[in-house]
Amino acid sequence: MSAERLFTFRNPWFAAGVGITAAMVVLSLIAGFVLLPYATKNSQLAGLWDAICSAAGVPRATAISGSPKPTFVTSSVVMNPQMFGPTDTRSVGRGATLAMQCAICHGSNRQGQVDTPNLEGQPAAAVYKELRDFKSGSRTNAVMSPFAVKLSEQDMLDLAAYYSYLPRQPGSHPDPALAAPPIVSRGAPMRNVPTCSSCHGTTDAKLGTPWLDGQSAVYIQTQLEAFASGTRRNDISQQMRNIARQMTSEEIDEAARYYAVQP
């Protein structure tokens, strides 16, 4: 091996390699962390250090103090699939007792009022999330809210366990011949509306979504309209509000009538 030493600035390759790389780094640091933050309009920087921190992505409060406060209660429910593990029969039993007060409106065997959803066989996460939201006030209803505020955390888990334990009842007036309208089968990609089944079952069932088959058309329609108008806003990432706003009233009607006659 030759005696040529590499890691010394006397070696021109080392000097050039390290020098050019360092120069590139320094120049791009100056440009990216100083010049560009200052060149950005409305960047509201409090000084050089602030500019560097903002470019580095350090979370910080903006110079304008006070972020807007929402005028409504946002949903605070956090769930994961493990919360609703194997059925606990004692929980189901307690839920069954508690559910007697639900039957006044929600009925049983799909014999509830048309403006209420069927609960039998709903995923536990869906029941639990809506109860939590009614309790916290992020979803409101003159009849439902007073029932929910009295429920403890365990009550809500028990009710969820009970309703998910019950088998889904067959639809009361199914019409399998009715083809799915385009808004259900394909969604509306250019309006950012996915198919219903991409969250509500069949293709994929997202945690916390209810199944829709055989729900009353009045209930589905009311909820879609409430999402569209913003009177219901307990969908955490606005996913249902964004979808419902993009649906025409005909599409809302079609989707509601389609799901109402599913078995």
Place this chain on the structure above:
Amino acid sequence: MLNSKRLVLAHFWLAFAVFGLALLLGEWQMFVRSPLNLWIGNSELYYRSVTAHGSAMGYVFPTLIAMGFGYAITEFALKKPLIGRRWAWAGLALVAVGAVTAMIPVSLGLASILYTFYPPMIGNPFYYIGVVLVVVGSWIWVALMSVNMAAWKRENPGKPVPLAMFANVAGAYLWGWTAVGAAIEVIVLILPVALGLRTTIDAGLSRVFFSWTLHAIVYFWLMPTYIAYYTIFPRAIGGRLYSDAMARIAFILFVVVAMPIGVHHLFADPQVGAGFKFIQSVFTGMVALPTLVTIFTICASAELAGRLRGGKGPFGWVAALPWDNPMMLAVAFSFVMLGFGGAGGLINMSYQLDASIHNTQWITGHFHLIFAGAIVIMYFAIAYDLWPHLTGRALDSVRLMKAQLWLWFVGMIVTTFPWHYVGILGMPRRMASYDYANPAIAPQALSVSISVFGGLMLLISAGLFFAVLIRGHRAAQTDPGEYRFSIAVHEPVRVPVALNGFALWLTLMIALTAINYGYPIAQLLALGGNAVPAVYVGAAR
């Protein structure tokens, strides 16, 4: 002299078998979501296929080519048997076992998360374990390449490492470091969630680690192609390599700047600061440099060949080139696709321009043009060049080879140009279905249909490719003679230490990684509280 013929052949055949299967899936995907077909009605099947296609084409196929070609280079260039042949077989076995392990859950629909993993989506743990096995298998190759070069240098003090081996080891080191990002993501962040030990995952941090791998992996795919440009092409067309030193510098530049630039894949992600996006954008610009150096050097080498063949005047040498030589054809096609793909890439790496094509079909078009086009066509050429030396039989279906290369080139253009166009129209990528009856999407229907036919041409081309290789195996035995790499115009007698090893360049690569990735990763780790619930694919909910 090739002692490890079976080893190299096994790598190439496994690679091409995987390639053939994944290609079928690719064409199926293009067909089912085009207006030529009524929608299959189940997007999960589509994503299952995309996952298989991407994982096979991105992780398994090019890795095996780089490994097999690397072993061949080691013996051809160093003119001595490969050290650690048993380890090499073990590496191949790991890749094969890993590929099968990963593909079983994918086929069952338990890991339809695409090859980019997409946390918080979480697939079956065996998918990730399979991918890790593939990477570990390839790391054995990285170590073997390093060991073989070191051993040769010890035995030949002061002599320049043959260019092919130098470049090969550059590719190995680049991959070794590049794969670390995805390995950390999978082993530390994803696998515990997939195994059920945790139920939440920091998706932003995962994406940052993945970007560490995501861009430089393309340069790893590119390495065999560039090695073929420099060390096979000039010899194959009867010329000489214009500059050995320029070649070394190009490969060194890839080692230094190809990796710490992946954040340009995260331009639309909020978890990385704009300053780091900028600095990585600058270094992404730098990575065009070795490619420009290569284009210059290879064109100069071609000019030498053209003039040696009697070409005169400023362009006469182009006509004098051996255009009926498959290698000539492959390199010309590869350059054209590299040119278009590279131009598209400059748009992707520009913060503002990226905003208009981010996550559109443009991106799909871009990386297919570069990888499946410019790179894979050279994999074919490498196979054609090596096959007689691997089998001891001549490949004499030259017309079939030329037809195959033409079809692949035209097919790739017909496939990817419409993708670029619909991307500009706003067609998102990774969508399973499009409603072409919608007036807003209807103008894209024609382009998407055209690209399906491009895919069909690629399928036919792949069929011809297999036909050429299989006919080669059946041909009469001949003596292919000694395998030779290109000779430089000025053969290096001795080269500076810096151009004969990687110590300095690996140091720079790691230092740049620390500068470009250190803070964003440290901040995400320190902040904490970014974890979101995992979304288990295929799980009952």
